[in-house]
Amino acid sequence: MGGLRRLFAIVGKEVRQLRRDRLTFGMIAGIPVLQILLFGYAINTDVRHLSAAVADQAQTSLSRELIAASQASQVVDIRARVDTARELERMLGRGEIDVGLLIPADFGRRLADPSRAAGQLLVDGTDPTIPASARQLAALELGYDSTPKPARREPVYEIRNYYNPERRSAINIVPGLIGVILTMTMVLFTAVAIVRESERGNLELLINTPVRRIELMIGKILPYVLIGLVQVTLILLLGAWLFDVPIRGPLLHVYGAAGLFIAANLTLGLVISTVAKTQFQAMQMTFFFFLPSILLSGFMFPFDGMPPAARYLAELLPLTHFVRLIRGIMLRAAGLGDMPGEVLALLAFTVLTLAVAVGRFRKTLD
Structure with missing residues (x-):
């Protein structure tokens, strides 16, 4: 009986402690709810409404019918019309479109030949x-007003896979993996920074120094920026050595994008550090941020397949913008200047979270 009383006393203590720790109690319910919403509502592998542009060099009724059928399939949304294939390639390189529809001048003759793609x-x-x-567009069939439709052996469209013609998964995964690893490590490093100072008693020493809040925050960030760049270098070297992952854009731009992303994650970690009371709470909050980042950023699941609400939320996450940047630089040979929106998004996130962290931190023990 005495043993049971002691056991129930310990259980009661743990229950009371959980009731006081509202953050942990919220995580107990929050993580399952978040996962069911993300996987059930936001994640959709049936991708439609890819952004597209078309170059119709034939300008015939049949070419217009093909464009209309492509739009009606809901696989693509045609957002621009250009004149040449080079313009389509330029838009692909800048990440402005996902698909370019090229209809050549001899479209009618090609369409009549069942052995050729039109x-x-x-x-x-x-x-x-x-x-x-x-590839769903390749199965499109065009009707002919009064002419019997020939049996086609070749699809209407020939697919030209740019930047990864061999379709090697490592080429797609490794650039995005840089962002995933940096998110996991950088946020956690600074998320426990202020909390660790308080738990170890070092915060009392900082209170009595003339160090200003902004100086403290930036001082916490700078060493981890260098650590993050070392991680980037290691991933790039292993990716090139083991998987032959190319770096087609300027290497300086790769490190520039990585530096922006590292700063964004470190300042977010500082915000978490000013909210959490213990290192365990800081790690919980880091995981709560990491989960939607990896699922909604386009790294694991197609961004265009998500509903509008999930895409709006994803635009608030630094990893979403970094995945676009790093894939554009490494695989499409783009530069930071070709994707100014992604650069500005990371800068704005960094400035905002740093301001919040500085505003929340007080050099006091209460």
């Missing part, structure tokens, strides 16, 4: 889901 799909192969979705 048009081409220029596909961004940096995301493996885009070529798979674009």
Whole structure:
């Protein structure tokens, strides 16, 4: 009986402690709810409404019918019309479109020949889901007003997979993996920074120094920026050595994008550090941020397959913008200047979270 009383006393103590720790109690319910919402509502592997542009060099009724059928399939949304294949390639390189529809001037003759593809799909192969979705367009069939439809042996569209013609998964995964690893490590490093100072008693020493809040925050960040760049270098070297992952864009731009992303995650970690009371709470909050980042950023699941609400949420996550940047630089040979929106998003996130962290931190013990 005495043993049972002691056992129940310990259980009661743990229950009371959980009731006081509202953050942990919230995680107990929050993590399952978040996962069921993300996997059940936001994650959709049936990708539609890919952004597309078309170059109709034939300008015939049949070419217009093909464009209309492609739009009606809901696989693509045609958002621009250009004149040449080079313009389509330029838009692909800048990440402005996912698919380019090229209809050549001899489209009618090609369509009448069942052994040849009549048009081409220029596909961004940096995301493996885009070529798979674009293949649905190849099965399109065009009607002929009064002419019997020939039995086609070849699809209407020939697919040209840009940037990853061999369709090797490592080429798609490794650039995005840089962002996943940095998110996991950088946020956690600074998330426990202020909490650790308080638990070890070092915060009392900082209170009595003339160090300002902004100086403390930046001082906490700078060493980890260097650590993050070392991680980036290690991943790039292993990716090139083991998987032959190319770096087609300027290496300086790769490190520039990585530096912006590292700073964004470190400042977010500082915000978490000013909210959490213990290192365990800081790790819980880091995991709570990491889960939607990896699922909604486009690294694991297609971004275009998500509902609008999930895409709006994903635009608030640094990993979403970094995945676009790093894939564009490494695989499409783009530069930071080709994707100014992604750069500005990371800068804005960094400035905002640093301001919040500085505003929340007080050099007091209460």
